[in-house]
Amino acid sequence: MAEGWAAEGAVLVPNQPEAILIGEVADDVSVEPGWAVASTDTGLTFAVLAATAPTIGSNEFYFLWTVAEQIALEELRQSDTGVKIFMRRLDAPRTTEVVLAASTVRDAVRHAVGVLVKAGVIAAGAAEARIAAIRSGGRP
Numbered sequence: 001m002a003e004g005w006a007a008e009g010a011v012l013v014p015n016q017p018e019a020i021l022i023g024e025v026a027d028d029v030s031v032e033p034g035w036a037v038a039s040t041d042t043g044l045t046f047a048v049l050a051a052t053a054p055t056i057g058s059n060e061f062y063f064l065w066t067v068a069e070q071i072a073l074e075e076l077r078q079s080d081t082g083v084k085i086f087m088r089r090l091d092a093p094r095t096t097e098v099v100l101a102a103s104t105v106r107d108a109v110r111h112a113v114g115v116l117v118k119a120g121v122i123a124a125g126a127a128e129a130r131i132a133a134i135r136s137g138g139r140p
Contacts, residue, residue, distance in 0.1 A: 054100055054137045058090050061098040064134045072121045073112060082111045100135050109134050 062070060076083045086108040089095060098105060113131050116122040122130055132138075 055097050056100065056137055058095045058098055061090065064137065068121055069116055072116055072119050076115055076119065080115050082108070083115055086112060100137055106135055 056064075065073065073083055073087060077087050078084075090098070100106075110131055113122060113127050113134070116130075117124050117127050
């Protein structure tokens with residue numbers, strides 16, 4: 001596969017011409033529109049590219065949280081050291097971007113959502129979905 005790919009799954013299609021269209025792949029191969037393709041010595045390799053989390057501005061990051069979550073996080077700064085440190089870093093004037101794929105950001109989001117679950121702001125069953133939405137840059 002080409003350098004830089006982050007394939008979640010790949011299918012090798014042996015001995016297919018370079019100009020192949022997705023619709024011309026043999027019936028026994030599951031390839032979806034939008035997949036990437038790379039030519040190898042043994043055929044074409046099709047792969048789903050893994051989504052990468054974006055880098056966003058710190059203000060935009062705040063808007064990934066609902067108003068209720070933002071209010072609760074402001075209140076929880078006083079009692080939860082993890083939330084306090086996270087929010088202080090976001091508020092720092094030198095913070096201009098939030099790299100959603102950074103492990104420290106991912107851990108902080110998980111911690112903040114966990115605290116919001118304990119506070120009753122987020123339902124326990126919705127926690128993983130909220131974490132995923134925030135980490136991917138999705139709006140509430």
